[in-house]
Amino acid sequence: MRIQGAKKIHYDSGPNMIPLVDIVMVILLFxxxxxxxxxxxxxxxxxxxxxxxxxxxxxxxxxxxxxxxSIKLSQEGRYYIAKAGHFASVKNTDSAKAYAQxxxxxxxxxxxFIAAGIKADDIRVIISPTxxxxxxNLLTVMEAAQDxxxxxIGFGVNQ
Amino acid sequence: xxxxxxxDVKEGNVNVTPLxxxxxxxxxxxxxxxxxxxxxxxxxxxxxxxSILGTDIKDLGNTLTLNVVNGPVGLGGAQxxxxxxxxxxxxxxxxxxxxxxKMMTPLRDVLVRYREGDPAYGLAxxxxxxxxIRGDKSLTYQFxxxxxxxxxxxxVKSLAFNTxxxx
Numbered sequence: 001m002r003i004q005g006a007k008k009i010h011y012d013s014g015p016n017m018i019p020l021v022d023i024v025m026v027i028l029l030f031x032x033x034x035x036x037x038x039x040x041x042x043x044x045x046x047x048x049x050x051x052x053x054x055x056x057x058x059x060x061x062x063x064x065x066x067x068x069x070s071i072k073l074s075q076e077g078r079y080y081i082a083k084a085g086h087f088a089s090v091k092n093t094d095s096a097k098a099y100a101q102x103x104x105x106x107x108x109x110x111x112x113f114i115a116a117g118i119k120a121d122d123i124r125v126i127i128s129p130t131x132x133x134x135x136x137n138l139l140t141v142m143e144a145a146q147d148x149x150x151x152x153i154g155f156g157v158n159q
Numbered sequence: 160x161x162x163x164x165x166x167d168v169k170e171g172n173v174n175v176t177p178l179x180x181x182x183x184x185x186x187x188x189x190x191x192x193x194x195x196x197x198x199x200x201x202x203x204x205x206x207x208x209x210s211i212l213g214t215d216i217k218d219l220g221n222t223l224t225l226n227v228v229n230g231p232v233g234l235g236g237a238q239x240x241x242x243x244x245x246x247x248x249x250x251x252x253x254x255x256x257x258x259x260x261k262m263m264t265p266l267r268d269v270l271v272r273y274r275e276g277d278p279a280y281g282l283a284x285x286x287x288x289x290x291x292i293r294g295d296k297s298l299t300y301q302f303x304x305x306x307x308x309x310x311x312x313x314x315v316k317s318l319a320f321n322t323x324x325x326x
Contacts, residue, residue: 017179031189031193034195035189036195040323041323041324042213042322042323043216044319045289045317045318047316050308052311131237132301133299134296134298135208135297135299135303136296138303139208158304
């Protein structure tokens with residue numbers, strides 16, 4: 001009987017990489033499927049304490065900010081109406097146009113403060129919405145104020 | 160003159176080395192960037208508002224995410240439904256709750272615990288503690304205001320509103 005010898009080894013073929021590629025591909029797919037990147041979301045930050053008004057309200061902690069600028073916000077249907085300072089009101093029947101107008105009015109207001117010798121850091125903007133204002137409109141106004149250059153923006157609450 | 164022969168073409172396997180290089184780079188990228196197994200307590204069912212401006216919070220360890228949606232309006236005023244990540248998972252935290260005939264403020268207590276620290280819960284004092292409010296875009300201010308008030312009474316210095324980037 002003839003004994004068959006081992007197959008001829010190909011010394012020039014190198015290590016078999018196929019299992020490695022399989023495992024690496026599985027790891028890659030796992031990371032791609034399970035990983036959350038959170039790139040689709042961000043945050044609007046307010047460092048100003050909530051200003052409480054009404055009976056039994058506690059005094060708001062002082063941050064050494066002397067100038068307050070109040071924006072009154074109300075809602076009509078799905079639109080908001082913002083009233084503040086020297087501008088009468090902005091109504092968002094056309095949201096992009098209203099945002100641009102509000103931002104422009106607030107930026108002009110900020111320029112008035114700066115012309116009067118008040119720094120942007122020394123101004124505290126307080127947004128006081130009525131109870132029916134929704135979060136989307138509230139944050140639009142907050143964003144417009146941030147966009148206009150105001151840095152300290154907070155909220156007013158009636159107790 | 161002596162001429163060199165062209166080397167023989169090896170009809171072997173496909174060269175997978177460049178593929179492995181690229182795949183390894185992708186793996187390292189995903190391992191560094193992807194947040195795997197991190198639960199911030201954000202309720203993904205909430206339709207959050209859109210904003211163009213906004214910043215990223217790098218250190219989410221200093222934060223507590225409060226999911227706020229409209230709730231019932233009772234005798235005690237508007238009662239928002241607030242959920243947050245607790246030891247038992249995502250659970251509702253009441254603003255007011257009567258326990259043993261005494262009116263308690265569970266949400267405020269939780270916020271104070273996070274800010275001042277509580278060894279019983281494994282929490283160290285954290286003066287940089289931030290509250291992230293993840294509210295539905297239809298959330299009205301009558302439901303948001305009590306949550307803001309509780310944050311104020313718990314002396315939380317910073318609030319962040321979770322918004323999505325425009326598509």
